[in-house]
Amino acid sequence: MTTAMVKQEIAVASFSQVYDLDQVETALNDLGEGANDALRTTYEKMLKTGNLRFCVKPNRMPSIDDLIDALPNFADPLDDIRKQVALCLETEDRLELMPILLLGDPGIGKTHFAKQLARLLGTAYHYVAMSSLTAGWILSGASSQWKNAKPGKVFDALVNGSYANPVITVDEIDKATGDSQYDPLGALYALLEHDTAQTFIDEFAEVPINAGHVIWIATANDERSIPEPIMNRMNVYEIPPPDRDGARRIAQSIYAEIRGAHNWGLRFPEQIGEGALEALKNASPREMRRAILNGFGAARIDGRDEIGGGDIRLDYGNRRRPIGF
Known part of the structure; x- marks a missing residue:
């Protein structure tokens, strides 16, 4: 039985250019006197920080078996990730992972898997909750002509972050809502295609950024509300509930x-x-x-240093939705 978290892997880092400095400088010079101050500040910061970001990959085959042991119901996507990692080891090639869609019941560990994958690969992790969106601006940014406009999550992760290939989780993609004028998933049509992602334009900054190395993990409970063109851009995995032995291993890992x-x-x-x-x-x-x-706290209140069965409470006002095996 595993007792340790997935280890942070030692990564090999090359540099990737995430935007063109000349394009940013041109955009800055073209701003008029009444231009958005936040946009001007954004361009100035882009020029100051430079356009190179780490593009990392493991320097050896990572401990995928340990992660499968901790998350046994995610063996299928992890086995495919293992194959892609094997292809780029001991070469100059960068790690290329197709966007991943994880289908499964709420609370089954899909977002936890994405966090652990980022740790396994030695890169950054970013999270976007689609269930709370009424527009796609959080991904693609809002036009600088709008009051309080700002760049989107993708721009922020690449321009203000340290990595060209972070893991970005788009959680509950099936619950994205929008109005008749704006598709909240619209940005993903470009971002999930490698070629178009390399020249992705945030609506706030309006200069192309290279999002072609981003590792995308989408999660959903029900694929029926996901547009077919989005589904076709991802490797789709149905994540089953763990069996009894798997559940015990997951509990030990947590x-x-x-x-x-x-x-x-x-x-x-x-x-x-x-x-x-x-x-x-x-x-x-x-x-x-x-x-x-809560079990840790209950044990300490009782003066004990071990969690017992009586310290585990799962009713929480009968809101629990049990998963059968």
Whole structure:
């Protein structure tokens, strides 16, 4: 049984040009006196920070088996990622991953998987919640002519971040909503195609940026509301609920992650107790995380340094949606 979190891999870094400095300088010089101050500041910052960002990949085959052990129901996408990593090891080639769509029940661990993948590959992680959007501006930015306009998440990740190939999670893509004039998924038609992503134009900055190296992870509960052209741009994986043994391994992994992230975790043993594991066997990963964190506190209030089955509460006002095996 694994007890450790996925290790941060040592990465090989090359540099990638994410925008053209001459284009930015031209855009800055073309601004009139009444231009948006935030846009002017953005161009000035782009020139000051430069246009090179790290484009990283593991320097050896990463511990994918450890991640499969911690997240056994994600074995299919991880096996395909292993193949793509193998192709670029010991060469100058960069890691190329097709955009990934993870389909599965709420709370099954899809966004947790994306975070761990970023850690596995040694790059940055960014998160976009589509369920809260009424327009696609959060991805592609809003025109500088609008009040309080600003660049989108993709521009921010590449221009203000350190990496040319971060993992960007577009969560609950099936719940994106918009009005009749603006498609909230519109930016993804260009961003999910490698060729068009290399000259992606944020509506605020209006200069091309190279988003061709971004690693895209989309999640959804129901694919029926996702446009077919978006589906066709991604490798689609249906993530099943873990079986009983898998659920126990996930619970141990989450326990180890929480324990290792806090100084008070040193008081507790490396292995979660059998009683707690049994109490967690039908919980989703999201429910496990909440229950285990509260279980640590319950044990300490009772003066104990081990979580017992009685410390695990999963009812939370009967809101729980159990996952069967």
